[in-house]
Amino acid sequence: MKRSELEWLKHLIKCHDEEKRELKLLDLYYEGAQPLSYMAPELLAELDERVRQVVVNWPQLVADSIEERLDVEGFRFPGEAAADAELWRIWQANNLDEQSQQGHLDALVMKRSYVVVGADEAAPLTPLITVESALDMHVERDPRTRRVAAAVKRWSEDGETGRKVDHATLYLPNATVWFVKDSGEWVEDPEFERDDHELGEVPVVVLANRGRLKCQGGVSEYKAVIPLSDAACKIATDMMVSAEYHATPRRVAFGFGEEDFVDESGRRVSAFSRIIGRMWATERHRGAGPDGGADVVQFPEASLGNFHDTINQLARLVASLAGLPPHFLGYATENPTSADAIRSSESRLVKRAERKQRAWGGAWEQVMRLALRIRDGAWDDDARSLETLWRDASTPTIAQKADAATKLFTAKIVPLRQTREDMGYTQAQIERMEQQDAEAAEDALQRVLAGDLAALEAGPKPQPPDEARPDEPDPASGEPVPVGG
Known part of the structure; x- marks a missing residue:
């Protein structure tokens, strides 16, 4: 069904109002401010205000235990060994190290959070990316494609008379429009010029927790708790x-x-x-x-x-x-639990975190594709195969990680860069190590060219290719060559 911009706005606000009560309750559970349940009304009346609720805040523990294992470390284009520096610059410029953690936490608590991508007039080469709460935003999906069909963001601020003024931003596939409430009616905000961006896609990405086929909006992580x-x-x-x-x-x-x-x-x-x-x-x-x-x-x-x-x-x-x-x-x-038993007991928690990484990795890749599209004015085909790099969700000891990574590298199963990634080093640290390796190799080469044979001490001694080595059979007689000639 086709709707006008004003009809979309009112429809989305109505749907948002219907679910805000549940979202606020979920937020109260995370903050440990939920109402007391199961207490008899007669006992509550007798106790009056003399007894406060003792909060056992397990919902907060459940959400935090997963969120603490979700750290984005970069994005990689297909066929590239290293993370892309330009995408990481955009990420850092928008303070997404901090905002991404808040978005992950809100999605775990309130079923979903949102990421909005737009142009920044002050920095044309750096798209503006913000993470928004489900208390402030709502989206509706296309039932055929399951893509976001429209989205709204709402907020209030103090007006000139001291009264609260309601604002809203409507996001559509080809335009973004700002509204303000005037005399109880929504009208276009004259302070903001509408943006007819013609993206063909709503610049809003949903971070949905436990999205399902019939419940794309997600489920709170602690609903069962x-x-x-x-x-x-x-x-x-x-x-x-x-x-x-x-x-x-x-x-x-x-x-x-x-x-x-x-x-x-x-x-x-x-x-x-x-x-x-x-x-x-x-x-x-x-x-x-x-x-x-x-x-x-x-x-x-x-x-x-x-x-x-x-x-x-x-x-x-x-x-x-x-x-x-x-x-x-x-x-x-x-009896104290062994380290191996502790790591084994965390296996389900680690797997849950890895599932979040897979689902939300796709969402963050879509965010970066939108950022490149807004910056360059055209879609990047290579960006369709972007890969999100996450920090290891498990908690092995440093010695275990080093031992496993060294064995894989020694057996020539993985290259040196992958070994360093397996060790848990960040992309910035790995790039610094590679630069230091290149500088050390260049320095050694210059010393050898200058006649400093001591630079070869750490490497293997060169062997004449046409002479038989000790204990190898002589090509003419077939007899072993003794050591020393």
């Missing part, structure tokens, strides 16, 4: 209430009347404490004879072990669902 986290927060809060009222010994008094309960000023107070569990009292002790009698009995304190066991069981379920190693959730055993 939220019910368990809510349960843990409720149990932890109950544990604190029990620690206040039942984990210390309590007393009950028999044979006291209400007139016996006064404060330090002599004013009468209630015989029954309004705070649950402090003291139970009765006026007469039935077993103390006809005249009654005063008596005070102390109850034993309650154990909190049942709360500990429940939280530990919930933690095991979270580790299973999220693929987290046990030590991430504080599990400890009497």
